[in-house]
Amino acid sequence: MITLSRLKNQLLARAATRFPILARKFTDSYTPRASAGRVPWAPPAVPLAQATLALITTAGIHHRQQPPFDMSDSDGDPSYRELDSATLFDDFVITHDYYNHSSADKDPNIILPLDRLKELVDEQILGSSARTHYSFMGHIDGPHIDTLIHHTAVEVAHKLRAQNVDIALLTPG
Amino acid sequence: MGLIQRVIEQAGIATIGISIVREYSEQVKPPRTVFLRWPFGHPLGEPHHQAQQRQVMRDCLDKLYTIATPGTIVDLPYIWRRHDFRKET
Numbered sequence: 001m002i003t004l005s006r007l008k009n010q011l012l013a014r015a016a017t018r019f020p021i022l023a024r025k026f027t028d029s030y031t032p033r034a035s036a037g038r039v040p041w042a043p044p045a046v047p048l049a050q051a052t053l054a055l056i057t058t059a060g061i062h063h064r065q066q067p068p069f070d071m072s073d074s075d076g077d078p079s080y081r082e083l084d085s086a087t088l089f090d091d092f093v094i095t096h097d098y099y100n101h102s103s104a105d106k107d108p109n110i111i112l113p114l115d116r117l118k119e120l121v122d123e124q125i126l127g128s129s130a131r132t133h134y135s136f137m138g139h140i141d142g143p144h145i146d147t148l149i150h151h152t153a154v155e156v157a158h159k160l161r162a163q164n165v166d167i168a169l170l171t172p173g
Numbered sequence: 174m175g176l177i178q179r180v181i182e183q184a185g186i187a188t189i190g191i192s193i194v195r196e197y198s199e200q201v202k203p204p205r206t207v208f209l210r211w212p213f214g215h216p217l218g219e220p221h222h223q224a225q226q227r228q229v230m231r232d233c234l235d236k237l238y239t240i241a242t243p244g245t246i247v248d249l250p251y252i253w254r255r256h257d258f259r260k261e262t
Binding site: 016031039126161166 | 175181
C-alpha cells in the first residue's frame with residue numbers, strides 16, 4: 001500500500017514537472033555534495049566507431065521482476081539494478097517518487113536511450129552497446145552518499161571494466 | 174548522478190552526463206556534462222520524438238570526444254518544445 005509520504009512526494013514531482021517555478025524551489029532547497037580537488041579524467045581509449053558504450057541512469061528504471069528501489073527511506077536507496085538491453089523494454093517499471101515519470105513510462109528512451117543506441121550501432125557510427133546497463137535511483141542523501149561513492153558505484157565501475165566498456169553516458173531522472 | 178560519473182571515470186572509462194540542473198553539476202563537477210534546461214524526467218526529450226532523442230545522443234557523443242578540459246559543462250542550444258529537430262541530420 002502506498003504511504004501518505006510517498007503520495008506527497010509523487011504529487012510534488014508531478015507539480016514540479018508541470019510548473020517550472022516549483023522545480024526551481026525544489027532544486028534551490030537541495031545542495032548536492034560539492035567535489036573538491038582534481039576532476040577525474042580518462043580520455044576515450046578508442047575511436048567512437050570502435051567503442052563499446054554503456055548507459056547508466058539514475059532515473060530508477062528496472063526489470064519488473066527485480067526488487068523495486070526502497071522509497072520508504074527519505075535518504076533514498078544507493079543500490080543499483082542490472083539492465084539487460086535485449087529485454088528491458090519488454091517489461092520494465094520505474095521506481096522513483098521524486099520526478100514525474102509518466103512520459104518515460106510511455107517511452108523509456110527519454111531516460112535510457114536503448115533504441116537510439118542500437119540505431120547508432122547499426123549505422124556503424126558507434127562500435128557496440130554493452131549487453132548490461134545499470135540503473136540507480138537518483139535521490140540519495142545522508143549516509144547513503146558514502147555507500148554510493150565507496151561501494152555501489154565502484155562495483156558498477158568494476159562491472160563496466162569487466163564488460164570491456166570504453167565509454168559511458170549517464171542520464172538523470 | 175555526477176558522483177557516480179566521477180567514480181566511473183576514475184576507473185578509466187570516459188564519461189559524459191546529461192544535466193538538467195546546471196547548479197548541481199557546477200557543485201559536483203563531473204568530468205564532462207551537457208546541460209539542457211528541460212523538465213525533470215526528460216533528459217533525452219519528449220516521448221517518441223526520435224529525431225530529438227537522436228540529436229541529444231549525437232551531441233553527447235560528440236562532446237565526449239571533443240571536451241578537453243575536465244569539469245566542462247556545455248550548454249546545448251535547444252529550447253524545450255521550440256526547436257525544430259527535423260533540420261538536424
